[in-house]
Amino acid sequence: MPQHNAFYAQSGGVTAVINASACGVIEAVREHGDQIGKLYAGHNGIIGALTEDLIDVSQESDENIAALRHTPGGAFGSCRYKLKSIEDHRTQYERLIEVFKAHDIRYFFYNGGGDSADTCLKVSQLAETMGYPIQAIHVPKTVDNDLPITDNSPGFGSVAKYIATSTREAGLDIASMCATSTKVFILEVMGRHAGWIAAAGALAGEDATQPPHIVVFPEVAFHRKDFMARVDQCVKDHGYCVVVVSEGARYEDGTFLADAGNTDAFGHRQLGGVAPTLAGMVKQDLGYKYHWAVADYLQRAARHIASKTDVEQAYATGRAAVEMALAGKNAVMPAIRRLGDGADYAWDIIEAPLEQIANHEKFMPLEFISEDGFYITDACRQYLSPLIQGEDFPPFVNGLPAVARLTLAKVEKKLTPFSI
Amino acid sequence: MPQHNAFYAQSGGVTAVINASACGVIEAVREHGDQIGKLYAGHNGIIGALTEDLIDVSQESDENIAALRHTPGGAFGSCRYKLKSIEDHRTQYERLIEVFKAHDIRYFFYNGGGDSADTCLKVSQLAETMGYPIQAIHVPKTVDNDLPITDNSPGFGSVAKYIATSTREAGLDIASMCATSTKVFILEVMGRHAGWIAAAGALAGEDATQPPHIVVFPEVAFHRKDFMARVDQCVKDHGYCVVVVSEGARYEDGTFLADAGNTDAFGHRQLGGVAPTLAGMVKQDLGYKYHWAVADYLQRAARHIASKTDVEQAYATGRAAVEMALAGKNAVMPAIRRLGDGADYAWDIIEAPLEQIANHEKFMPLEFISEDGFYITDACRQYLSPLIQGEDFPPFVNGLPAVARLTLAKVEKKLTPFSI
CATH class of the missing domain: 3.40.50.450 (Rossmann fold)
Incomplete structure (x- = not known):
């Protein structure tokens, strides 16, 4: 040759x-x-x-x-x-x-x-x-894990491990502070259209009684009243509530919860700030003290916890x-x-x-999202878990x-x- | 006994x-x-x-x-x-x-x-x-490293290592994106009154030609014009600019750049959101595309990179x-x-x-902050470096x-x- x-x-x-x-x-x-x-x-x-x-x-x-x-x-x-x-x-x-x-x-x-x-x-x-x-x-x-055919996309497993690890760690932090201070912690993660990264946050706990108690997916229309009821119940049950929210979280009509108003070269809207937006709503509706974090580039660059x-x-x-x-x-x-x-x-x-x-995006299958729309199913956990294995x-x-x-x-x- | x-x-x-x-x-x-x-x-x-x-x-x-x-x-x-x-x-x-x-x-x-x-x-x-x-x-x-007498406070070295590591990693990310996308990345870190954590971000690089190019301390009054000139020069020199900013960054008159308006049980103002605030200013004054992250609890809970x-x-x-x-x-x-x-x-x-x-707070000594107020001195690096050693x-x-x-x-x- x-x-x-x-x-x-x-x-x-x-x-x-x-x-x-x-x-x-x-x-x-x-x-x-x-x-x-x-x-x-x-x-x-x-x-x-x-x-x-x-x-x-x-x-x-x-x-x-x-x-x-x-x-x-x-x-x-x-x-x-x-x-x-x-x-x-x-x-x-x-x-x-x-x-x-x-x-x-x-x-x-x-x-x-x-x-x-x-x-x-x-x-x-x-x-x-x-x-x-x-x-x-x-x-x-792609960290978004939205490529079709391939079981998963290189890049996703590491961001998944980072988000699950960070959620577990921050969950322990807020659990120790909630008696007299922060009651609600909100972590914003990437995933413009597909909730794979948000779903990975749920690996931090064994079920929804452990942080994160709530996951907000872009695939599920956001209803403020349902969300607040869930947060409130969680604080009453556990003393605190940890939420992982996708940057792509949106209302029924498709409007993003937080829309920075910019578009990138591919014409996608540049998002950011859903965590502070949600936190403000929590304060307004429930009055709970909150903290929020936006991992942004930190999550997809975190080679140290790949x-x-x-x-x-x-x-x-x-x-x-x-x-x-x-x-x-x-x-x-x-x-x-x-x-x-x-x-x-x-x-x-x-x-x-x-x-x-x-140009084909792979969304979360509906059977990976719990019936109430706020958590992952066992099938999802089974899919995700192998992807974060090993250090x-x-x-x-x-x-x-x-x-x-x-x-x-x-x-x-x-x-x-x-x-x- | x-x-x-x-x-x-x-x-x-x-x-x-x-x-x-x-x-x-x-x-x-x-x-x-x-x-x-x-x-x-x-x-x-x-x-x-x-x-x-x-x-x-x-x-x-x-x-x-x-x-x-x-x-x-x-x-x-x-x-x-x-x-x-x-x-x-x-x-x-x-x-x-x-x-x-x-x-x-x-x-x-x-x-x-x-x-x-x-x-x-x-x-x-x-x-x-x-x-x-x-x-x-x-x-x-205390992660804030503001206790007197002790050379450093347990808790600080780990958050310092996390912030330095994350800044190095995110710096590599934006360096690869800046030709056609994000030009400015802003990471907000804890430190209400003392800039120790922000200073630790500077360990990510060898000097101000590497990320982070700019550190914003609570000890140095923030002047928007000086800051923007520095960001602009950095983008012109390197193609991008990474900023680490303390949540306690404030104007000459003591007003915080971002003031959520809440106070905690000790009467301290609850801060958050200086990164998006600064990012908005960058967009307004310089027009550069930005990303920002707020590490919040993630930084002080990050036992995995202690x-x-x-x-x-x-x-x-x-x-x-x-x-x-x-x-x-x-x-x-x-x-x-x-x-x-x-x-x-x-x-x-x-x-x-x-x-x-x-009730005594230890602030950054003035000789730890560079003359222009936007970086650390060699003396500061010599002080900080041992504290992040070892995994x-x-x-x-x-x-x-x-x-x-x-x-x-x-x-x-x-x-x-x-x-x-």
Whole structure:
């Protein structure tokens, strides 16, 4: 097989383990030096390809690449940028091909979520639509766990472990304060449309008699009166109440409880502040003293409390993407398949067609949410629990988690500048 | 020495390691069974003493007591309740003596911060003022690190490690997003009057060119224009800006940036929301896309990322309190003395008179804050760094930190009820 080069980039919101996937891709490419030439990383996702802003990964030491496995964030820079259709933006695709040709890139690995899968799918069609021979493989990543086909998404297990751990810890805090102080604690978590992360908070306790006592999902319309009745009963029963609420919590008419009024590049509303909003309502309706927390980036960056299962899956999907490329595949994504539950939990990797991934969001199944809408079911617990198993603490230096510090050497540009 | 019983209680906001101090007290008492009889824990702090709501600690297994060392929150319940002066509330002191007599309590261990030290001091004076022979020893605890005399306060080192770790992790996240998305990330941390926790955020980087680029202290009056100029320059220099802000950040006239308008039982204003307030200002003045997080209870409950140094000091001060009591001391607190810096960091425990602890707050020395007011000095880094050294991960069961589940058996009441 003649040697050609490969491109790898990270896209969308980053996670605690997206670099573990990068590590998997890079180490697999290094092992197949006879089949793949150089690996170029796009600086800031697909934008790096469009602007010919490429990083020469071959200049990074094996140690630094290994350290990516325990480094949160996106080491090569990510982006919130979605390619339009070929009809609407032909010049962008022509530019991509120009850059790929200039650097002899025939393998395209794109590491992201649903929106990024769409970009990857469009690139995968370049052979057919524009005659450039490229194989595009998508590497799954999203804390939201909303990718279809795959049993779960790399990145989710670690945020789930962080939220469950934090909820358990904060629950013990408020339990000790409630006699004379805080009665209600509200933790806001990510998950714009799907309540997977909120659901993971429920792993902190054995059932709804332990924190969190209430989970507010984006899938269930919020009714203030029902919620307050539940909070009040909980304070009466236990002396305090811990609530995990999804940033995407919304009313019957679809309005978000807290809407910051901004939109990101994909046109999604930028949310934030449902915890203080809910806390204010609690104060108003019930008069209880409250505390609230918004974990925001802390939750998806918390590599120090990553799930070992998640780290292994992130790494394995990265490797599998390279193996699929070498097997001649195109427009596919390595997906995780569950082979057992509970103590028998096991998984392997299967091939998922990108057409079934791109732009499809996987919501919480209704049977994962309790009948009253405020908690998870046993089926949900059974699904979630294996995903937070195992610890994979990073090495610590001087009291802090050590992280990879890449050199990020740029590849010399061969083309004229291109503005996006 | 004739055997008498002891009382232990937890007071004020709890920490990740206050139970490690409890563990130290209890294990030391158990080792001195020839000198101290039973140990009763007050349920919810001093309120447990006043209402004769006592927990029989002797009924807890050694395993459960050992597990307190890795359990956050206050296992016996804490309180925000301060005794008034003997002149103002003589009946409360008479009640305390009644309870102490009924249960033959002659040792009083109170585990808390500055306000609680005041309560402990008042109890210590009962022998002199009301003729009841009691020895009261205060066990230091506060995430705010604002106790005088002691080099640092147990509880602080762990929140410092959590905030520094989280800031480093979130800093990597935003660094990878900033090209097309978030430019400014603001993390709000605790510290009502003293900026110790905010300062600890700066340990995340080597200097102000790494996250966090800006620290906002309560000790430095906030000037919006100066702050915005600094944020803007940082975004221009690095592409993004990470800010750690103390909940106590305030304007020149003393007004807090975010004032929720509530007060706690000690008359302190309940704060929260400076991060969203600052973020809104950034949007308004500079137009940058932002994210913000409020760690709230998560930071002080984060036992999973506790500082080993902190855990050891918390445990040691608990033990030392018992030893001081057995040496006949009264109205003292075991304080941590620093014996060296950097690689030579070492500490031991000395005796501090409670009169010099109660109601004294230790602020950041001015030489710990950089001249421009937005960062820490090398002297501050040298002070803080040893306090976050070492990891002491709790055992994990089923993917989550294991915690002590005490039986909390109540002692039979001998007296008539007393309402507070």
